[in-house]
């Protein structure tokens with residue numbers, strides 16, 4: 001949610017006269033770095049750019065294979081392709097929707113060099129198991145923490161557990177810059193490579209030259225992209241950070257409310273939540289599984305009552321870009337037919353959550369025939 005505070009922050013950037021990447025970007029980076037407790041934080045233009053630049057910064061040989069769940073937003077495998085690497089799609093655990101690490105282990109081959117766990121819904125992929133698999137096969141770990149800003153495991157922020165962690169601050173995320181992203185890392189060298197490539201391979205950004213901390217002349221020695229985070233977007237993120245804990249607590253409260261009504265023993269047959277309430281998680285989604293082939297009908301029934309829901313996600317291995325006749329992932333395909341994300345954002349009132357719950361009950365009681373696409 002954005003409002004007056006974010007608008008005022010943008011107005012101050014307008015008044016400053018420096019709209020692009022600059023001092024506000026730096027302030028946002030410092031605030032996020034501190035919150036995560038990580039050595040280096042590089043803000044970029046999107047979560048997709050964060051993944052692309054972080055993967056590239058690993059310096060893996062072209063064509064190296066990267067293990068990742070098929071059940072993720074298409075940004076994840078697209079970033080792998082953009083970095084000149086090959087996505088290897090893995091199954092997910094059917095009840096956590098996190099990558100199935102025993103399935104991933106079976107897909108390790110001679111060219112596998114990295115694993116890209118996605119912290120689905122803001123909950124954690126088990127870090128010890130990820131680390132053990134990575135250590136066994138000498139894999140680099142890049143976390144897709146696009147959903148997971150504000151989540152932690154054993155007190156450590158998600159996105160700070162591997163070689164690099166990638167965040168998204170797009171319009172629907174728990175913290176938004178309208179568009180934006182970030183790479184977190186303990187490696188100064190990796191951070192420096194991302195920093196240089198986000199500004200077209202230039203050794204410093206325009207702000208450093210403007211303020212005289214770097215000279216006007218520059219030499220470009222590396223490839224790069226237009227992937228920086230302007231002051232305008234950083235100002236929105238900074239304003240959001242000031243109230244983030246309230247928004248996080250509200251999201252958790254909504255999940256608990258849904259869970260009391262839809263969780264185990266709730267008496268609503270056919271609906272089983274995937275998302276579990278947790279004080280360590282800033283929940284991005286509230287996902288249920290709908291049994292008996294009723295998911296699409298429920299979606300239609302809710303839409304008829306003015307309630308928008310989503311299926312997150314179409315598994316990537318079925319997209320024509322990635323599909324191969326021999327590649328089937330039966331667990332993921334089964335889960336895909338049942339998952340549904342109910343509305344979740346910090347602006348929802350208790351009354352609105354109750355309306356959704358009631359509508360789910362009503363729609364599930366109807367003979368469901370509708371199709372959703």
Ligand SMILES: Cc1ncc(COP(=O)(O)O)c(C=O)c1O
Pocket residue numbers: 046047048049072073075076118144146147167168169170180181
């Ligand atoms: C799992 C996942 N990875 C990466 C991204 C990409 O982030 P962005 O939209 O900021 O490019 C998203 C965005 O929704 C996502 O859900």
